Amino acid sequence: MEATHKFVCQDDLTNPLSSMAIQVSCILVISHFFNIVLKALGQPGPIAQILAGLVLGPTGLCNIPDVRKYFLPASAAQYYEMFGFFCRILFMFLFGLEVDIAYIRRNRRVVCMIACGGASIGAIFGLISSFFLRQYLLNKKSPMNAKYVFCMMLFLAYSATPVVNRLAAELRFATSDIGRLAVASALVIELACILVFDLLILFSTGKSSIGNAFLILVGLVLVLVAFRYLATWLNKRINNLKYLRNPEVFLILSILIATSMLIEMSKFNSIIACFLAGVAFPKEGKTARTLLHKLTYSVHNFVLPVYFGYIGFQFDGTYFRSLSHILIVLVLVLLSLTSKIGGVLAVCHYLKIPLSEGVFLSFVLNLKGHADLLFVGSASKLLFDWDAVAYNLLVMTIVINTVISGPMVAVLMKKEYQLFAHSHTTLGTELVEKPENELRVLGCVYGPRQVSAVLSVIATLRGPQTAPIMPYLAHLIELQQKRRTNVSYHELEDDELSDEDEYGGNDVVEIHGAVDAFTKETTILITTIKAVSTLPFLYEDVCTAAEDLRATIILLPFHKHQRIDGKMESGKEAVRTTNQKILRHAPSSVGIVVEKGLAGAVGFAQLTRVDTVQHVATLFFGGPDDREAIAWSTRIANHPRINLTVIRFLPSESSNTRNMRVESEKGNNDIEVFMALSSLEMGNDIDNAFLNDFYNGYVASGKVGYVEKYVNNGTETVAALRDIGDLYALYIVGRGGRGHSPLTTQMSDWEECPELGTVGDLLASSDFNVNGSILVVQQHRHTNKDPIDD
Structure with missing residues (x-):
C-alpha cells in the first residue's frame, strides 16, 4: 500500500516509471484507434502506431506544457532507452527463430544483389551529401572526419527489418515470392549496416575494444553452444506437457538478456548477437515451440506497437519552423527514396525482374526504424557530436521516410494484386x-x-x-460451443472458461x-x-x-x-x-x-x-x-x-x-x-x-x-x-x-x-x-x- 502510494500518489507526478507506463498505455490505445480507421483504407498497423506516437509526441499533445512535463521528464531518457533495449532483444531473437535461412541460402545471389543495389546507391548518396550538409548537421566545434561520413552513408543505406517484417505480416505478403525476397534483402542490409557500425566503433575506441570484441565473440559462441545443449535437455526433460514451464523460459531469456547486456556494456550493439542466437537455436522440439508460442503474442501485440510508437513519438515538428530545416529533411528523404529506387531498379533490370516488382521492393527497402536511431544516438555518444538540431532533423527524416513508404507499399499491393496472389495452386x-x-x-x-x-x-x-x-x-x-454473451463471467461453465490455447488436451x-x-x-x-x-x-x-x-x-x-x-x-x-x-x-x-x-x-x-x-x-x-x-x-x-x-x-x-x-x-x-x-x-x-x-x-x-x-x-x-x-x-x-x-x-x-x-x-x-x-x-x-x- 505504501509503495503504491509513493509510486502514484506523490506531489511530483513526473516519476519516470509511472509516466512511461502511462505513455505506453496511451500509445497502445491511440494506435488501436488509428488502426481501426486506417485498416478500412488498407493501411498496415505499423503506420497507425507511428501516427499514435506523433499525436502523443512533441508535435502533438506534448506541445502542452503540463503534458510535456509529465510525459517527458528529464530523468526518463534512460528508462526509455532500457525499455527499447529489451524490446530489441526480444524481437530480434524471435525474428531469428522465424527467419527462413534455407530460402536465403538457396537464393543468396538474388537476395545479396538486391540488398547491394538498395544499399550501395544510398551509401554513395550519403557520402556526397555529407560534404554539403556538414555545416547543418555537425557541431561547429567538431571537425569533419571519416566517422561522420560513414554514419551518413549508413543512415541512407539502412533498411529496417522489424518494420519490413511486420508490414509483410500485416499486409499478408510475407509468404509470397516477392515478399520473401523483400524481407530477406532487408535483413541482409540491416545486418551489414550494423556490422559496419560495430566495426567503426571498434576501430575508434582503441586497442582495448579489440580485446573486448574477441572475448565477446568467444562468449557468444559458448552461449550458442549452451543454448543447443540446453534445448536438447529441456526437450527430453518433460514429456507430458505441451509447452515448457515458465521457469525454463525465464532461464533461456535470462541468459539471452545477460549476454546482450554484457555486449552493450562493452559499447557494442547486441542486435546481431540476438539474431544469431535465434537462428542457431534448435528449431525442433518443445523448447523452440514454447518460445515461439510465448514470444509471438507478446512481441506482436505489445512490444512492436510500442516500438513503432516511439519512432513517431520522437518526431518534433517544431523544428519545421525554419525553411532551411524543412529543406534539409526534404533533401534527405528524397536522397533515401531515389537511392533505393535507382539501386533496386538497376539490379532488377539486370536480373530481369519485372518493373512493378522492382518498384515494390524499392519502397519496402526504404522503410526506416529503430536502428537508424541507434546510429544517430550512439554516434553522438561514442564517435562525435551531432548538433542538437541535426539529431532531431535526422529523426524526422526517419519518421517521414517510413510514413511515406508504408502507405505506398499498401497502394502498390492493391494496384499489383497479381504479384501477391496465390499462384502455385497445382503441381x-x-x-x-x-x-x-x-x-x-x-x-x-x-x-x-x-x-x-x-x-x-x-x-x-x-x-x-x-x-x-x-x-x-x-x-x-x-x-x-461458443461462449455465451448474455451471462456474467462467473456464470460460465468450465468448458466456456477455457482459453483457445487449452483446446486439444x-x-x-x-x-x-x-x-x-x-x-x-x-x-x-x-x-x-x-x-x-x-x-x-x-x-x-x-x-x-x-x-x-x-x-x-x-x-x-x-x-x-x-x-x-x-x-x-x-x-x-x-x-x-x-x-x-x-x-x-x-x-x-x-x-x-x-x-x-x-x-x-x-x-x-x-x-x-x-x-x-x-x-x-x-x-x-x-x-x-x-x-x-x-x-x-x-x-x-x-x-x-x-x-x-x-x-x-x-x-x-x-x-x-x-x-x-x-x-x-x-x-x-x-x-x-x-x-x-x-x-x-x-x-x-x-x-x-x-x-x-x-x-x-x-x-x-x-x-x-x-x-x-x-x-x-x-x-x-x-x-x-x-x-x-x-x-x-x-x-x-x-x-x-x-x-x-x-x-x-x-x-x-x-x-x-x-x-x-x-x-x-x-x-x-x-x-x-x-x-x-x-x-x-x-x-x-x-x-x-x-x-x-x-
Missing part, C-alpha cells in the same frame, strides 16, 4: 520444372491417429533429400511427440498450427490458412480408419462433411489419405533405412485429377527409398490400334509409337501429351516404371486392380474429372464415398482387399462448381 503445370523447386504442403489432422499417415505422405512428397519443402501441420479442433502432446520424432528421423522441420472452430465452419480456417501460407497441396485424413479385423470403421460424420467442403472450396490441390493395409501408409521410419525400398503405384485413367496425381508422382519418384510405377488403364481397342501402328512404323522408336495412339477426344490428346513429357523425363531414364493395362469395362478394371492389390504400399489415383469413361462408369454402382471418386472409393472399401494405403488427388478447381454439389 500439374510444374511437371517439367526442376525438382529443387520449393513445395508448400498443409497437412491436416483431427487427432493423433491420423498423424502418421499424413506425415508419411509429406515425407514421400519431399522427393530427393536436397529438395526444399515447407510443410505445415494443422491440428483441426472442434469448438464444442492430450492430443496436442501426442501430435507434438509424433512431429518431433518425424523431424528427428527425416530432418524435415514441420511447423504446427492450430485451427479451433465449430465443425460447420472449420473448412473456412483450413482454406484461409492454405491461402495465407500459399500452400500448393492440402492433405486431409479420411474419416474412416481400419480396425484390427481389416474392416473400415467410420468416425465422425462431421469430419467427412468438413473434408467435402474443403474439396469444394480449396484454393489449391487436395489429397485425401486413406490409411489401409497391415503395413499402413509408407512409414517415414522405414524410409530412413538404407535397406528398405517402398513400392508405390500411380493409377492413370485420364482427366485433370489423374494428371495432377502424375505431377505429384514426379516429386515422389525422386525419393531415394521409393520405387514408383505408373499404371495406365486403356480400352482394349487402343491395343489393336497400337499393334497396327507398330507394324506400319517399325523404324520409329518406342516414344514415337507411344504418341501414335489414336484419339478422338480432346481430353485424351491432353493426356497423351502430358504423359509423353512424363515418359521422356522419368520413364525413359529409368526413374519410373511404366505399365499399360487394357480393359473393356468397369468389371475388368476391378479385376485388374485386384491383381495388383498386394504389390504396393501406396496407391495414388485422381479423384475424378474423367467424364463418362467406359473404364470406370460401371464401378460407380457400389460407390459409398463420392469424395474419393470412383476408383478411390473402390480401393478404400472394406470389401476390396488392398494391402496398401491410398492417396486420392484432386486438382485445384478454378471454379466453385464441384460434383459433390449436385
